[in-house]
Amino acid sequence: EDQVTQSPEALRLQEGESSSLNCSYTVSGLRGLFWYRQDPGKGPEFLFTLYSAGEEKEKERLKATLTKKESFLHITAPKPEDSATYLCAVLISGNTPLVFGKGTRLSVIA
Amino acid sequence: GAVVSQHPSRVICKSGTSVKIECRSLDFQATTMFWYRQFPKQSLMLMATSNEGSKATYEQGVEKDKFLINHASLTLSTLTVTSAHPEDSSFYICSARDPGHTQYFGPGTRLTVL
Numbered sequence: 001e002d003q004v005t006q007s008p009e010a011l012r013l014q015e016g017e018s019s020s021l022n023c024s025y026t027v028s029g030l031r032g033l034f035w036y037r038q039d040p041g042k043g044p045e046f047l048f049t050l051y052s053a054g055e056e057k058e059k060e061r062l063k064a065t066l067t068k069k070e071s072f073l074h075i076t077a078p079k080p081e082d083s084a085t086y087l088c089a090v091l092i093s094g095n096t097p098l099v100f101g102k103g104t105r106l107s108v109i110a
Numbered sequence: 111g112a113v114v115s116q117h118p119s120r121v122i123c124k125s126g127t128s129v130k131i132e133c134r135s136l137d138f139q140a141t142t143m144f145w146y147r148q149f150p151k152q153s154l155m156l157m158a159t160s161n162e163g164s165k166a167t168y169e170q171g172v173e174k175d176k177f178l179i180n181h182a183s184l185t186l187s188t189l190t191v192t193s194a195h196p197e198d199s200s201f202y203i204c205s206a207r208d209p210g211h212t213q214y215f216g217p218g219t220r221l222t223v224l
Contacts, residue, residue: 031211034212043218097144100154
């Protein structure tokens with residue numbers, strides 16, 4: 001069964017305290033791995049797509065990396081406005097729905 | 111980035127009425143659109159997948175006669191909650207996949223049924 005697991009479930013950081021979120025996957029095929037950010041009461045906001053092992057993408061304080069079994073979302077010197085739930089999802093084939101992890105709820109304290 | 115809009119953002123209705131939610135991809139043609147619902151502090155739950163001009167594919171346990179999906183064009187999908195009841199109150203989010211397979215989400219619609 002295709003499965004995506006995110007850890008930790010929740011993470012509390014001090015402002016400026018860098019850390020990483022993990023997304024491990026066991027799937028029958030990988031067309032792409034997506035990271036989203038979701039704020040309360042809003043739809044998920046697209047952050048990155050990664051397609052193959054070794055790929056890395058960056059946006060401001062966020063950097064996403066991909067291996068054959070997992071992806072990491074590194075947050076460098078986070079700020080309170082980075083507080084949100086971060087979702088990881090895998091696309092197995094072009095026509096199938098995304099398989100989501102349960103998310104990591106990040107709180108950054110000033 | 112690509113934009114997906116939803117309308118309305120909030121709706122309050124009486125039990126027994128029907129509510130239509132529109133989802134539009136504003137700057138790309140969506141090969142496939144998806145409808146999700148989300149309860150407070152819970153994960154996204156996929157309701158159905160729709161392709162333009164085809165019948166929607168509903169997930170197990172989702173009543174297709176209650177949640178009518180119409181995917182009239184490559185940029186528009188609608189979800190109609192028919193004869194809504196309080197248990198249908200939820201946060202509904204649409205999503206559109208572009209030809210490169212990147213999937214973008216709308217801002218969501220908060221439905222409250224009294």
